[in-house]
Each structure stands twice: as structure tokens, then as C-alpha cells.
Amino acid sequence: MSTTHKRFNTRAGRAFDVLNVAMLTGVGLLAILPFLYVLAGSLATELEITTRPFFLWPNEFTTASYASILSSDVFVRAFATTVAVTFVGTLVQLGLTALMAYPLAKPDLPGRRTVLALVVFTMVFSAGMIPTFLVVKDLGLLDTYWALILPLAINPFSLIIIKNFFQQLPRELEESAKIDGANELQVLWHVILPLSKPVLATFALFYAVGIWNDYLSPLLYLSDTSKWTLQMILRQVTAAASLSADEMATDVPPPAQGIKFAVVIIATIPVLLAYPFLQKHFAKGMLIGSVKG
Amino acid sequence: MTTALAADREPPLARGPGRLRRLRRDAVRYRWLFLLMLPGLVYFALFRFWPMYGARIAFKNYIPFLGIDGSEWVGFAHFQAFLSNPDFPRLLVNTLVIAALSLLIAFPLTIVLALLLNELRLQILKRTVQTLVYIPHFLSWTVVVSITALLFAIDTGPLWTFFAGLFGTDANMLADPDWFRPLVLMQMVWKDTGWGTIIFLAALAGVDQEQYEAAIIDGAGRWQRVRHITIPSILPTITVLLILHTGQILNTGFEQIYLMSNSLNRTVADVFDTYVYFAGIEQGAYSYSTAVGLFKAIVGLVLIFGTNWLAKRFNQQGIF
Numbered sequence: 293m294s295t296t297h298k299r300f301n302t303r304a305g306r307a308f309d310v311l312n313v314a315m316l317t318g319v320g321l322l323a324i325l326p327f328l329y330v331l332a333g334s335l336a337t338e339l340e341i342t343t344r345p346f347f348l349w350p351n352e353f354t355t356a357s358y359a360s361i362l363s364s365d366v367f368v369r370a371f372a373t374t375v376a377v378t379f380v381g382t383l384v385q386l387g388l389t390a391l392m393a394y395p396l397a398k399p400d401l402p403g404r405r406t407v408l409a410l411v412v413f414t415m416v417f418s419a420g421m422i423p424t425f426l427v428v429k430d431l432g433l434l435d436t437y438w439a440l441i442l443p444l445a446i447n448p449f450s451l452i453i454i455k456n457f458f459q460q461l462p463r464e465l466e467e468s469a470k471i472d473g474a475n476e477l478q479v480l481w482h483v484i485l486p487l488s489k490p491v492l493a494t495f496a497l498f499y500a501v502g503i504w505n506d507y508l509s510p511l512l513y514l515s516d517t518s519k520w521t522l523q524m525i526l527r528q529v530t531a532a533a534s535l536s537a538d539e540m541a542t543d544v545p546p547p548a549q550g551i552k553f554a555v556v557i558i559a560t561i562p563v564l565l566a567y568p569f570l571q572k573h574f575a576k577g578m579l580i581g582s583v584k585g
Numbered sequence: 586m587t588t589a590l591a592a593d594r595e596p597p598l599a600r601g602p603g604r605l606r607r608l609r610r611d612a613v614r615y616r617w618l619f620l621l622m623l624p625g626l627v628y629f630a631l632f633r634f635w636p637m638y639g640a641r642i643a644f645k646n647y648i649p650f651l652g653i654d655g656s657e658w659v660g661f662a663h664f665q666a667f668l669s670n671p672d673f674p675r676l677l678v679n680t681l682v683i684a685a686l687s688l689l690i691a692f693p694l695t696i697v698l699a700l701l702l703n704e705l706r707l708q709i710l711k712r713t714v715q716t717l718v719y720i721p722h723f724l725s726w727t728v729v730v731s732i733t734a735l736l737f738a739i740d741t742g743p744l745w746t747f748f749a750g751l752f753g754t755d756a757n758m759l760a761d762p763d764w765f766r767p768l769v770l771m772q773m774v775w776k777d778t779g780w781g782t783i784i785f786l787a788a789l790a791g792v793d794q795e796q797y798e799a800a801i802i803d804g805a806g807r808w809q810r811v812r813h814i815t816i817p818s819i820l821p822t823i824t825v826l827l828i829l830h831t832g833q834i835l836n837t838g839f840e841q842i843y844l845m846s847n848s849l850n851r852t853v854a855d856v857f858d859t860y861v862y863f864a865g866i867e868q869g870a871y872s873y874s875t876a877v878g879l880f881k882a883i884v885g886l887v888l889i890f891g892t893n894w895l896a897k898r899f900n901q902q903g904i905f
Contacts, residue, residue, distance in 0.1 A: 305807045308704075312701055312704055312705055313705070316702065317714070322775070323718045324720060326775070327724075327732070330732055388628055391622065392621075392624070392625025392628075394622075395619070401615060402611045407626070410634075414634075416885070417885075419879070420636070420861065420882055421858075421861050421865065421878055422865040422874045422875045423639040423642070424632065426636070426639055426871065431631070443632045446629070476617030477620075477621070480621065505727070508839055523727040526727050526731055527730075549735075552735060559727070559731075563723050566723075567723055
């Protein structure tokens with residue numbers, strides 16, 4: 293293989309290889325440079341941010357921006373709230389999804405095809421923002437944290453991928469457990485779920501990132517500002533930069549630049565911490581099953 | 586357990602009205618499975634199908650106090666009002682322009698990036714670049730828009746400085762209608778180009794390596810191998826994604842556009858998704874905005890089935 297490769301490695305081919313390495317290195321850097329700049333800015337002084345156009349290493353390090361944010365009750369409360377909602381929400385969403393995926397993985401379940409067809413239908417057609425809002429309102433969920441969790445509880449794509457995963461597990465495992473007298477619930481809990489840990493962990497992280505990053509749900513369902521999540525606060529803090537003077541609230545001074553940088557970092561760090569675990573699994577082709585489901 | 590076993594032994598459809606007996610037997614045999622599925626079914630009924638039923642307010646003058654059934658039936662009046670609204674052409678153009686940017690620029694870039702990654706022989710670099718380019722996908726739109734605001738902050742932002750020098754302008758790019766689409770495109774490309782390559786790289790990983798070896802022996806050059814082996818092998822993936830994309834043409838994604846729009850760039854920033862929000866949530870025109878949303882959903886449904894049908898006619902795999 294290597295000799296044939298060498299024989300046909302033309303000069304143009306080698307030039308392309310060099311160019312390709314250079315281009316892709318550039319692309320990789322572009323993907324994280326904006327974030328690294330914000331990180332550097334969050335640790336820099338106000339003066340440095342406003343006078344140096346671009347830097348990845350502050351001349352003078354300071355944690356003043358972080359100290360200022362962490363001393364704000366509003367911010368600390370929003371952070372704690374978001375952590376709690378994400379944690380509970382992930383458990384609820386993953387639980388509902390796995391519980392529904394398991395019966396649907398049984399080829400002989402009556403009504404299975406109908407349910408799957410309905411699930412697929414919801415992927416191509418949705419009633420839209422307003423009717424969903426009215427349902428949440430009618431259920432009395434407005435201004436409750438459940439409004440951030442329940443309306444998005446089961447992602448149809450995730451449901452179908454988890455179902456497909458359950459379906460390809462060897463049936464013998466389940467049958468031998470049943471011969472030992474286990475009921476479906478016990479089979480699920482003691483046989484299926486332990487075998488599915490990596491898949492479930494991956495989707496738990498996807499759900500968690502989804503809740504953490506969600507802006508639309510709190511925007512729609514939480515009018516009580518004391519209940520706002522981190523993304524809402526982040527928006528509040530950084531929006532001032534994009535608005536012209538006439539749109540800025542005049543009674544509130546715009547937050548200092550450094551604070552904006554630091555808030556972005558704090559809102560991102562948890563996702564970045566989850567990323568290595570996510571990456572370990574998603575690349576293995578589990579998501580690929582979603583295209584033809 | 587004993588009842589389930591007894592039910593198993595029962596001869597199927599022995600006597601009586603078969604359907605009812607079978608139903609009763611299934612209900613017993615599958616009771617645990619039905620029980621496990623129940624919360625999920627309730628979820629779909631409540632949050633996915635009940636809104637579809639509630640969407641009939643699009644044909645009424647819904648007044649919350651009177652309830653949906655008590656509200657007056659107006660037929661297609663809201664749809665007509667929307668289609669003849671002077672805002673409609675502007676919304677349609679804005680929506681289609683953003684869809685075009687995504688389909689004609691961001692999507693091909695994804696394919697190009699996947700092909701370049703596939704050609705990379707340095708495996709360590711390939712893995713590193715992949716790790717890096719997937720990251721932005723996991724950042725929220727709030728974070729992406731906030732980072733944009735910092736990078737393009739007038740007078741101080743690094744990208745503001747760069748582009749201001751490049752084009753000799755001192756515009757506030759974040760509020761300038763001319764800059765709205767370029768900024769939105771940059772964000773789309775930055776956030777999801779890398780992530781989009783996963784599916785192509787997976788398709789490419791499945792390509793039989795012997796094909797390449799045979800091509801090399803036949804004297805095929807680098808580009809010929811890409812042209813005749815690599816690209817055809819991702820063509821089915823491209824078709825499927827095109828179908829899915831087409832169905833989403835009117836869905837610009839709410840969060841990005843909403844977060845990027847402000848009072849100064851609304852002429853180009855308003856799209857169907859944000860319009861539904863402003864009309865429905867902010868102004869309380871529930872029936873009208875539901876009609877707009879329904880119009881969008883139905884067009885999307887027609888588009889997705891239409892492209893699927895077309896793909897099959899041209900002997901490509903469809904998604905249904």
C-alpha cells in the first residue's frame with residue numbers, strides 16, 4: 293500500500309498535502325480563536341480590552357470581572373437555578389425517552405408501527421410556537437421551571453436512535469432473564485439499561501447541553517425575571533453592545549466590557565467540560581443511525 | 586406472571602369476536618410494556634399533538650376568555666390577512682435569503698471541509714482539527730451572538746477593527762442592515778460547518794479501501810479518485826441532507842435571528858419565525874400568528890415530501 297502510494301505521489305499531490313495541512317490548521321484555529329479571545333478578555337483589565345484590538349494573552353492579568361459577577365446575587369442565583377434545572381431536566385427527559393424507546397424496540401408490540409409513524413410525523417410537522425405556548429399556559433406551567441423541561445422532554449431523533457440501539461441488543465439476554473422469572477420492568481432495569489450505559493450517557497449529555505443552552509423556552513415561558521436562567525442573564529448583560537444609544541436603557545449604565553467577557557466564559561465552561569465525554573461517543577456513528585430511521 | 590403465561594397458552598382467535606379477544610389478550614400480555622410507554626405517549630399527546638388540535642384557532646378569532654370553542658369561526662381570514670399583508674413579501678425574501686445562504690454557501694462548505702479532512706493523511710492533525718471544529722456546535726446561540734457582539738464591538742472589537750480597515754467604514758456593524766446577513770452567515774458557518782462534517786466522514790469511513798487501491802493501479806490521480814470514488818460515495822448522504830434542508834427552508838431557526846435582530850436592522854432581520862413571536866407573544870395576536878406558523882409548517886411539509894419524491898424520481902434514495 294505505502295509503495296503504491298509513493299509511486300503515484302505526484303509533485304502536485306504533495307503540494308496539495310502541504311496546502312491541505314496548512315488550510316485545515318487554519319480552520320481548526322478559527323474554530324477556537326474567538327473563544328480564546330473572549331477568555332483572554334475576561335482576564336484582562338478594562339483598559340486593555342478597550343485599547344488592544346486583539347490579544348490572546350493579557351499584559352496584565354486580573355480576575356476583577358469574575359469577582360464582580362460572582363458578587364452579584366442575580367447572577368449567582370441564575371447560575372444555581374440553571375444547574376438545578378439542567379440536572380433535573382436531564383433525568384426527566386432521558387428517563388421518559390428511554391422508557392418509551394424500550395417497548396418500541398419490541399418488534400411484536402401491538403400498535404408499534406402506529407406510534408412510530410406518529411413520532412416521525414412530529415419530526416416533519418409541528419403546530420408551532422403559539423399553540424405550544426397556549427398548551428403550556430393551559431397546563432399552568434407558565435413561570436415554572438417545568439416549562440423549561442417538559443415541552444422538550446422527548447426528542448424524536450434521540451428516541452429513535454435509542455430504540456434502534458435497544459433493538460440490536462441480543463434477544464437471548466432478555467429471554468434468559470424472563471425464564472428466570474423477571475418481568476419487563478426488571479429486564480429493562482437489570483439487563484437492558486446496564487448494557488446501554490454509554491448510549492444513555494451520550495444522550496444525557498445532549499439533553500443537558502440542550503437545556504443549558506436553551507434560550508427560547510425561558511424567553512417564552514418565564515416572565516418572572518427572578519426565575520431567569522443563565523442564558524437570559526447573559527443576553528441581558530451582552531445585548532447592550534449591539535444596540536444603539538436610542539435602544540439602550542438609559543437608567544441602567546451598560547455593564548463594563550470585562551463583565552461581558554467573563555459572563556460568556558461562565559456560560560460556556562460547563563458545556564466545554566461535558567464536551568470530551570460527548571465527543572468520545574458521538575463520533576462512533578451513533579448519530580448516523582438517525583438519518584435513515 | 587402466571588396470567589401472562591396463561592394468556593400465552595390460549596389458542597389465538599379461538600372463538601367469539603376475534604378483534605376484541607385479541608385486544609384483551611394483548612393488553613394482558615403486553616401490560617408492562619404499555620405501562621412503560623405510557624408517560625411517553627402522554628408526552629406526545631400533550632406537547633406534540635394537543636398543540637396541533639389547538640392550532641384550529643388559526644381559523645377562529647381566538648379570545649382566551651371565550652375559550653377556543655367559544656371563539657368565532659373566521660375560516661381562512663387570518664391566512665388571507667397574512668398573505669396580503671405588506672410585510673409578507675419582505676418576510677418571505679428575508680427568510681429565503683437566509684435559507685439560500687445556508688443551502689448554497691454553508692452546506693457546500695461543509696462538504697468541502699469533509700473532503701479536505703478525508704484527504705488529510707496526518708491522522709493526529711485530522712483528529713485534532715475534528716475535535717476543534719465540533720466545539721462551536723455545542724455553544725448556545727446566546728453565547729455565539731454575545732461573542733459576535735464582543736468581536737464586532739464598535740471601535741474596540743477585533744473583527745470590527747479588521748473589517749473597518751478592510752472596507753474603510755466606521756459603521757456599527759451589529760446594527761447596520763447591510764451587515765446583518767454577512768454576520769448571520771459567518772455565525773452559521775462558524776457554529777455548524779465542523780459539526781456537519783461528521784455525517785460525511787462517517788459515510789466516507791464505510792468506503793471500501795480496495796476501490797482506491799484498484800484506482801491507483803489503474804493510474805487514477807488524486808483528484809480522479811476524489812471525483813470518481815469519494816464524491817459518489819457521499820452522494821446519497823448529500824441527497825438525504827438536501828431533502829431535510831429543503832423541508833426546513835422556512836425555518837431559519839428562531840434563536841439566532843431573534844438574538845441578532847434589533848430596532849435598526851429589522852428590515853432585513855424579520856423572518857417568519859421571529860414574526861410569529863412578535864405578533865403572537867408580544868402583541869397577543871394568537872390566532873393570526875398561529876395561522877402564520879401553520880402556513881410555514883404546511884409549506885415545509887409539502888417541500889419535504891416534494892423533494893423526497895423528486896429524489897426518488899432521479900433514482901436517489903429518499904428518506905421515506
